[in-house]
Amino acid sequence: MFDIHSHVLPSVDDGAKSYNDSMAMARLALADGATTMVMTPHRKDILEETEARAVNRMVVELQRLFESEGIALKLVPGMENRLELDLAERVKDGSALTINKGRYxxxxxxxxxxxxxxxxxxxxxxxxxxxxxxxHPERQMNIAKDPSILRRMVDGGALAQITAGSLIGAFGPQTKKVAERLVEGRLVQIMASDTHRPDGPRSPGLSAGVEQAARLVGMDEAHAMAVDTPQAVVEDKPVFSPLPTEEKSRPWWRFSRSR
Ligand SMILES: [Fe+2]
Structure with missing residues (x-):
């Protein structure tokens, strides 16, 4: 599986606090079936503490540590970018990072x-x-109340990432309900862990979320959310994903816009 949203880099944001945390999270992710994880520290914390460019160096350093410890998890650079008015400009000047330097x-x-x-x-x-x-659109208040907001974004060519924990109730029954509704409506195409800690509700792992999604949309689509689609994202290839649909009906499929 490919996990495109994680806070495993140590001591940069509210995620892993130490190299020991990072290693524990990586081992758990591996045991759960992950092969690749995208390091997505919060952009705001990176800018306060260090430069965006440093993220790439930190990922290389952590990858070296994992290799020396026999942890066979591939790490890829990225960033969790808060939507701000000038975000498109910040990608151009290199202070906001895309996933693996690609289009996503x-x-x-x-x-x-x-x-x-x-x-x-x-x-x-x-x-x-x-x-x-x-x-994690399921945790955004406006979208939770009115999923058509997300639908407009997805119809416009954006993708959406649900957090595995949301589907298994880690953020409460209300978020679980919204998450299920978004999955059933094919409004989310990717599942990620957004892991922050080696233990508790924000620990790594996608498989429980995939199992839950499979109950809603079948194993093929659930599998695509954790494997095929995030793999295409990491490899900067076009994504093939179901179009949003009325809840509980069969989806059409589409290619995402490519460069
Ligand atoms: Fe996050």
Whole structure:
């Protein structure tokens, strides 16, 4: 499996606190079936503490440590970028990072607010050849109330990433319900862990989430959310994913916009 959203780099944000945390998280992810993980520290924390460019160096260093410890998990650089008015510009100047230096960019929306410029910024990024991936939309208040907001974004060419824990109740029954609704509506194409800790509800692992998604949309689609689609993202290839549909009906399929 390919996990495109994780906070495994040590001491850069609210994720892993030490190399020991990072190694423990990697071992758990491996045991759960992950082969590749994208390191996506919060952009805000990176900019306060260090330079965006340093993320690539930190990923190389952590990969070396894993190799010396016999941890066979492939690491890839990325960033969790809060949607701001100038985000498209920040990708151009290199202070906002895409996934593995490719076309896909993980974008976090404010949990409680949806500024007027949100869809404009997504569109600007797409004009630059980027494909925004909306991180954990099930936890965003406006989308939770009205999933048609996410549907407009996905219809416009964005992708969305659900957090595995949301589907198994790690963020409460309300978020679980919203997550299920988004999966059934084919409004999310990728599953990731967004792991922050080696233990507790934010520990690594996708398999329990995949199992839950399989109950809703079948094993083929659930598998694609954790393997085929995130693999295409990591490898910077076009994504083939179901189009949003009315809940519980059979989806059509589409190719994502490519560069
Ligand atoms: Fe995150």
């Amino acid at each position: 960019i993980l974008v976090e929306l404010d949990f409680h607010d949806m500024p007027m410029y949100t869809e404009h910024v997504l569109y600007q990024m797409q004009l630059q050849g980027l494909v925004p991936i909306i991180a």
